[in-house]
Amino acid sequence: MENIFKVHRDMPRQGPGDNESTRRALDLTGLSGKSLKVLDIGCGPGMQTVELAKSIEGRITALDFHKKYLEELSGSAEREGIGERIETLEGSMFELEKYFKREEFDLIWSEGAIYIMGFERGLKDVKPFLKSGGYLAVTEITWLEDNPPKEIREFWDTNYPQMGTVKSNEDIAIENGYEVIDTFILPENSWWENYYNPLKERCEFFKREEPTNSDLMEFIKETELEMELFKKYSSSYNYVFYVMKKSN
Numbered sequence: 001m002e003n004i005f006k007v008h009r010d011m012p013r014q015g016p017g018d019n020e021s022t023r024r025a026l027d028l029t030g031l032s033g034k035s036l037k038v039l040d041i042g043c044g045p046g047m048q049t050v051e052l053a054k055s056i057e058g059r060i061t062a063l064d065f066h067k068k069y070l071e072e073l074s075g076s077a078e079r080e081g082i083g084e085r086i087e088t089l090e091g092s093m094f095e096l097e098k099y100f101k102r103e104e105f106d107l108i109w110s111e112g113a114i115y116i117m118g119f120e121r122g123l124k125d126v127k128p129f130l131k132s133g134g135y136l137a138v139t140e141i142t143w144l145e146d147n148p149p150k151e152i153r154e155f156w157d158t159n160y161p162q163m164g165t166v167k168s169n170e171d172i173a174i175e176n177g178y179e180v181i182d183t184f185i186l187p188e189n190s191w192w193e194n195y196y197n198p199l200k201e202r203c204e205f206f207k208r209e210e211p212t213n214s215d216l217m218e219f220i221k222e223t224e225l226e227m228e229l230f231k232k233y234s235s236s237y238n239y240v241f242y243v244m245k246k247s248n
């Protein structure tokens with residue numbers, strides 16, 4: 001964890017994503033411009049939280065367990081003049097019942113973070129906090145083909161064995177009482193622009209500054225491998241936006 005926070009510090013995002021995709025997913029809910037109560041789970045530095053706040057009326061609670069990211073989010077929300085509509089909450093996504101009332105939210109959002117609970121558990125755990133007919137929008141890393149090449153299959157089987165296909169994730173959503181409104185694949189530049197390019201620069205920085213820190217160098221090697229594999233196999237997997245509606 002220490003190395004993640006060290007290398008990932010001061011990056012615009014902590015996972016793939018872009019403002020255009022955030023707006024596209026929000027438009028699919030039909031909630032743009034409406035007065036809403038929203039929860040953003042695993043908000044990180046909150047690029048998507050700010051974009052959401054600019055696209056709706058109402059209030060967003062941004063939950064993350066890393067205080068530094070919440071401070072970064074508060075800073076950008078203030079700069080955008082929407083600070084009073086975003087409340088940051090330092091806490092764990094595994095303890096939602098500690099902070100929230102049942103059926104409190106019109107919309108629950110989570111970009112690049114539902115995997116921490118696991119897609120299925122995440123969908124189950126957040127549902128009680130959605131109003132009836134409320135919407136859930138998440139991005140989840142997803143296989144785009146049934147039989148990906150061995151090298152990339154083995155990499156993700158080690159790092160995230162629960163990774164599903166669009167179809168298997170849609171089935172999970174339906175089994176757990178959601179209607180799937182739509183899904184779309186994130187554009188490839190949403191991996192590079194706000195995430196992998198700044199991450200590459202951070203890796204180069206630490207390779208120059210701390211070459212004898214073996215734990216850190218090991219972490220950087222794994223990070224660089226992940227980026228190389230994405231370059232090679234981006235047609236086999238990607239983040240997919242799942243826009244869902246609580247149906248029962």
Ligand code: SAM
Nearest residue numbers: 013014015042043044064065066092093111112
């Ligand atoms: N949504 C942000 C984005 O797209 O840039 C951040 C995504 S990042 C991959 C995952 C986020 O989840 C990190 O900010 C991390 O601090 C947060 N996180 C990890 N475990 C958590 C937990 N148990 N409770 C709350 N937040 C957690």
